[in-house]
Structures are given as structure tokens and as C-alpha cells.
Amino acid sequence: MELAAVAIQTITQAVAKVVEDEVEYARGFRSQFRIMKEKLELTRALLVDKGSVENKNETLRKALTHLRGVIYDADDVLIDCLIRDEYMQNATCTGCFLRYDPFFLNQTGKRLREINAQMKEKLDTLTSLGLKPMASQFKDDEDSSPQGRKIMSQDYDPEVVGLEKDIETIKGWILDPERALHRIAIVGMGGLGKTTIAQKIYHDPDVFSRFKKVVWITVSQKFNEEKILRSLLERLGGINNNFQNDTSGLMSTLQETLRGNSCLIVLDDVWGINNVAWLSDLGSFLSTTVSSCVIITTRNQTLPANMGVEDKRIHKPKPLDADNSWSLFSKFAFLWSEGECPDPDFDIVGRKIVKKCGGLPLAIKVIGGLLQSKSKNLAAWEEVSNSFLDQSPTTEDEVMANLRLSYDDLPAHLKQCLLCLSIYPEDSEICAEQLIRWWIAEGLIKEKSAKTAIESGYQYLLELINRSLVEVAEHRHYDGRVYKCKVHDLIRELIMKIAEEEGFCRFKENGKSYWSGLIDEADKEWLSNNLKLRALFVLTPRCPDFDRNSVSLLSLRVLDFSGTGNLDEQRVKNLLDWIGSLKRLACLNLSKAEGLLELPSTICKLFNLQFLVLRECYNLNKIHPSIINLKNLIVLDMASCRLEYFPGGLGSLSHLQELSGFRVVIGSTKSNGHGLGELRSLTRLRVLGIVISTTAPDAKISEKEFNILSAIAKLEVLAINTDRCKQKHVLETVERSLIPPPSLRELYLKKYCFETMPSWFDPKTLRNLQYLCIEDADIESLIPRRERETDTPEYKWYVKGLCLKSLCNLEIEWDELEKVMRLQSLEVSKCSEKKLKMFPCSVNEAGHWTRKQD
8 A cells, every 4th residue: 555655655764864863852762763664664665565455455454554553653753752852952942841851751762662563563464464575666756756847728728629519509509699598407427528618608708798797606516505595696796694594585685686687607516406496496587587597517317307407408518539539638648749649659559548538538638647647658558558447438437447547656645645635625626835735744745955845745736737637726827836726526536435445534424534624513523533633624614612621633733724714712712722732733724813813822832833824814913922933934924914013033933935924113112023134044935925014204224134135045936015105214125125136036016105116126136037916006117217218128027927906007008018028928907098008908807918829
């Protein structure tokens, strides 16, 4: 079982580091750690016996599940030793521990002996079940990660190869001037392209312009009619405090909201709904008012008729024909040769594989993504072909069996990364940052040489996207940076099944797991049976209360409450009391916690914390100075918080790579009120977001704070928010203190109330700048006057992406901008149409333009 092997590989590396580095608190247990290392290496060698593992019986499965539990126990002990060692070396934290705590030493020695005994027992069990030690076939993570690949364009724009006629047919129904529309259904098995067809219709300019209102609702299995109606009202802006909470009351409110408006409503992925009469009523109502339309997509063959859809308005997409199947396959499988098959041998094998996909777009894309990772290995292609079902899949079970091949082909570390996505509800748009931080906190990704763990995390995600196992839901236009991703429902069903088999995620009431997506108060009782839980996410506002009397989840590495924003002050205080006991926690996300007013001293107990995310905690105004003792922090995100100031001593957080929402208060009378000079010590920073405010009209910055960013040689992203301050010393701070190094790639200016760009905004010094975003500013020109007055500017920017928002004073013609910036992508909104002239997209409403490839 490769997932157990991944856990073993991670813990073996950690044990070796403890022994080799002679960690002080491991010295007394050196012999036990060496025994552990030997047993781990032998166990990992056993798990490479693929023939036995792949044909594992239930006894073997249970043995491997128990083994992973023992490995996680060992990981807990290691973390405890490393925490003790690191913080004993820090004079400010010695009060937290006794230098030679006899109780800790005794308990740790006892636990290590128990773990080694259990590991020997599991090792004997595996050997008795027929596994034989073999040479390791596991590649280093770095070797298996993608190098220099780009996300394919079809991941952004739903692929429509072979679906053009389907799209045109349904467009014809919608745009038919002779018929008032009300219901259309797109019906077929999973993976056939129903959602893709609906998306292309929904975003089609001709369709879009016909309706005053357009709404997309993803229904999923667990939805009911009340939830659907409520979602419709929220999208249409019809929510108020007076409507009734039942179906009839919601329907009446919805009808009133829609009255007199033409509307397109798409209900995607409709399963069995208990009461379909309301949808029939909705369609009838729309058709009696103005020309409107409801489109549903469903796998259920009988549902459309029950909803009142006429037979002639039920569209059933057919599988792709041979030519279209090959065309779609080639776009993915031959990415390395720009979609063209360069070798007749690959053509022969590839067409055999495509035929076995049965014309299903999802299966074709996923298997194409698998094979592009074996780009020049014909034997590997033949092996995949022989592993396929002999006939084309006709049922979803057969499709799932073929999709399993792509999962089985993943490197072991990527399998566990993919399984993490199984905890999210159907059709969720998953934040890429959240996912990658989870992977790092779990120990699935480590920092290596010049590449940070965060950078490696995005590479891992890119690999899953290129294999079509994960889809891009939202991305940055100029470089494809993924903001949000999602999983096709069939892929999700597959990884849920595997995760449940492996005991990783909670899907059954009494099942044990290592991860959980907690949703409501009822789940809190379930936690008492899962005290070894390592990741806990609150995914809806129905959040249970936690306090010091709550279950003790001492193995937690990830705790994420970003799914709820309704935590009042008392609940937050109780929660923080409980969190203070989670000393092994590596990632804490309290984003949007309304009741978070102050981060207390108990935060310093989280000795293992690497990620602290407090984004959009609008009422947070104070952080206890003990935060500077969190020496392992690599990300501190306080964006959009209203802090008075940040405590002194920031420079001691020497591992920080991302710091957002750092407030600089110029002229503060408080000790270390702004700490601007301390930034100079944060030499590992890659991302810095800074907010500048002032308390005195005549405040000045000291000379020691000039050019503080020059020492941060790896800084790539700089965001400056001047909080609409217009005082001269604020501009001076930007001009003299915040001169970015040449490594800068992205620059964000917000609430910048000065007419010109900072004097250091110069292509000669910022030669690596690729993205510029300016929002809510008084800037009048992006280009220095000397450059504007010549037809051949001396210097040209290499900026690829430009974003302009709420800039009433900015004045420039598109041709003038093109002289100095060869843009690939442009986003503009809330700017003056009179001042931004001849732009290739709207500048008042949200506009976007992308340069066509030459």
C-alpha cells in the first residue's frame, strides 16, 4: 500500500534527521530511534512488493491501516522532541519547559519502546502475509514533480471537441423567436459532457444577452428544493428577512423577484429531488411572464419527464465519434508535441486506448493526462492499454474502473494529496492556498534547496491538473496561477471510495479516520471516537462549540474554521482556550471570525505552528506580543484586519516567507509601534503585504528605516496599501523605505492617494516585474512624462499582466500603453471611459482582455 509507504518515507527522513543532527531531546533515545529507523526501512521495502500489496486481502488491509496509526504515533513523538529542542535554545521560551524534564524524558522513552514493539508486531504480520522485502522503487518527490509544464488552455475553457452540434441544438431552442421557453433537460451518464455543454451555453454572448438575469446553481446529491430555492434567491438578490422558510413561501418570493424579468436558470447535476412539482411550477410561471428558460442537467433518465420537460426538449448527448475522440485525446496525451502524434507506433497504441474510452470526454481527458506523463515510453502506453477493460464502458462502474488506472499511476505522494480533496462537499470550489497549506502541514511536502514547500505544492497541484484529475475553477489570467480548483463528480466518487478504504476520511457515522470535514454540532460526538485526527475543517456556518472541556485532539496538524464566519466573541474565546492545548498544530485558519477581537497569549503554546491565517478578521485589533515566539511560522496572513499595530520583535520570525496585512503606524507613540526596520531581518520573505497609516501630521521615518527591502533578495510579491493617507511622510515612506529588490515579480498598490507612481517604479531596476495591479488610487499616469513624449521609449516593461480598478484619474490611450508594455492580459473595472481611451475591453464595468497567440 503506497500510502502507508509515503507515511513511512516521511517519518524515516525525520528520524534520520533527529539522529544525525543530535537533537538534544533525542540523545537519550538514540538507540530507540535507530531501531525505529531500521524497522521503518524494512517495512517500506516490504510494501514495494506490489504483487502482494495490490492483491491485498482484508487482513493485510487492516494490518496496513494499523501500521499507519503506529507511524503517526511515532510522528507525534518526533514533533514533541523537536519542539522541546528548538524552544530550549530560545532564551525567551525557556520558561515554557524544564531543561531536563524527568516526566517528559520518562514518558517519551516509554512511548518509543511501545511504538517499536508495535512496529515489530506489524512487521511480523506483513511478513507472515507473504510480503517480501524488495529494493525501493519510490522516487524522490522532487524527481516526480512536473518540470516546466504549463496548465493547458482546455483546463480554463471547457473542452468542446465533438460537442459543437449539441451546443448549437440547444442554443437554437433558446434563441427561437417563435417559442416562449420554460424547460430544457440535458440527460446522460457521468463523464459525457453535460455540464460542459451547459457551461458553453450559459457563457455564450448571444444567449447571455437575451436574458436580464442569468443564474447557475449546482444541485448535487444532498440538495433539496428549499436549499435550491434559497440559493436562487441569493443569486438574484431577492433574500430578505420576511419570507417564510418553507418551499411555498420561498417560491412566492422567487416569483415576485422574477416577475417582469427574462431569466435563464441552469440547475446542474440534478439528482433525485423529493418534490419536483415546485420546479414544474417555476417553469410554468416563467413561461407565462416573459421568455425565460430553466435548463437542468441530470444522469436520471426519468427525472425530466417528472419535472414536466417535453420529450422534444430533452437532449441526450452521444459519445464522441472516433475522430473527435482522437482529437480530444491528442490535446492531452501529446502535450509534449503540441497535440500532434509524432510517431506511428504511438498512434496505433493510442487509438486502441481511445476506442476503449467509449467516446466519454472525461475518460479520454483523464487517460490522456496519464499518458502525457509517459510521453516517450511506448512500453508504458502498451501496459496502460492492456490494463483497460476489453470493451468500451457502458456503465458508470466501468468508467470508474478505467479512471482508477489514472489514480493507480500517480506517484505515491500525489495519491495522498489527491485523497485530501475527498473531504470537500460535492461541486465545491476549493481554495488552492488552503489545500497546499494542508499538504505542507501534513508533512507531504518539504522545502528543498532553493524551492520552497509552497512552490512545490503548486507544482503538485499542477501535476494533478495536467492529468485531468483536478479541474481549474478560477485562475489568474496572465500566468495561469490557480486560485480555486474542483473535482469532477465521478473523480470525487472514486477518491471517496479509496479514502474510505484507506481509513483517511470520515464518511460513516462510526468510522475512524485521520481527516474530517466537520459540518455541524452532531459531528462533535463523532470526534470522541477519532482522537488521532490530524486535520479538521469546518465547512459550513453550522459550527459546534469548542472549549477547554471539548475532546482532546492532540494529534491535530490542521485546524481550519474559514468555512464559518458567525463565531461570536464568547465562542471565539472558548475556541482559543481549546486551541491552546494543540501543541502539534501546524496550520490554524480563523479567517472571517467576527468575534476575534484579540489574539491572546495562549497563541505562544502552538510551538509547531507554520501557518497562521487571520484574513478578514475585521474586528481583530490586538495581537499579544508572545506571537514572536512562534519560530516555525512561514505564513502570517492578517490581510484586511484592523490592527492598531503589530508587536515589536517581528524580526525574530526568521522563517517567514509570507507576511500579509502588516500595519506600519508612522508616528505611533507606542513602543515598537510600527517596527518597519524589523522587516530587514526577514530575509526569507517571498510575499509582503504592508498597510501604512499615521497618527501624527509631522511624523518622520528614521534613516535606519530607509531602503529596508534591499536585504530581502528573494522578495517576489509586494502589496502596498497607504490607507488613503495623503500626508507627505506617507509618500516618503513608500519612496525611501519600500524600494523593492530586482527580484520583484508582482506589485499591488491600493488606496494610493498620490498622482504619480513611486519614483522607484522603473523598468531599469524592476526588470523582473510581470504583474501590476492598481486599485482605488489617485494616480494620473503609469508612464513617466519623458517616456510618453517619445515614439521610441528608451526602456520597455516586461509586464505581462495589468489590473486597473477604481481609477478615476488615470488617463492613457491603449496605443500609448502598448508602446511600453507588451501585455498578455488586462483586467479593468470602475475606470473612466473618457480617460482610458481605445482600450480593447470595457473599462467601466468589469472587462477582461487576453492577447491572441501570434
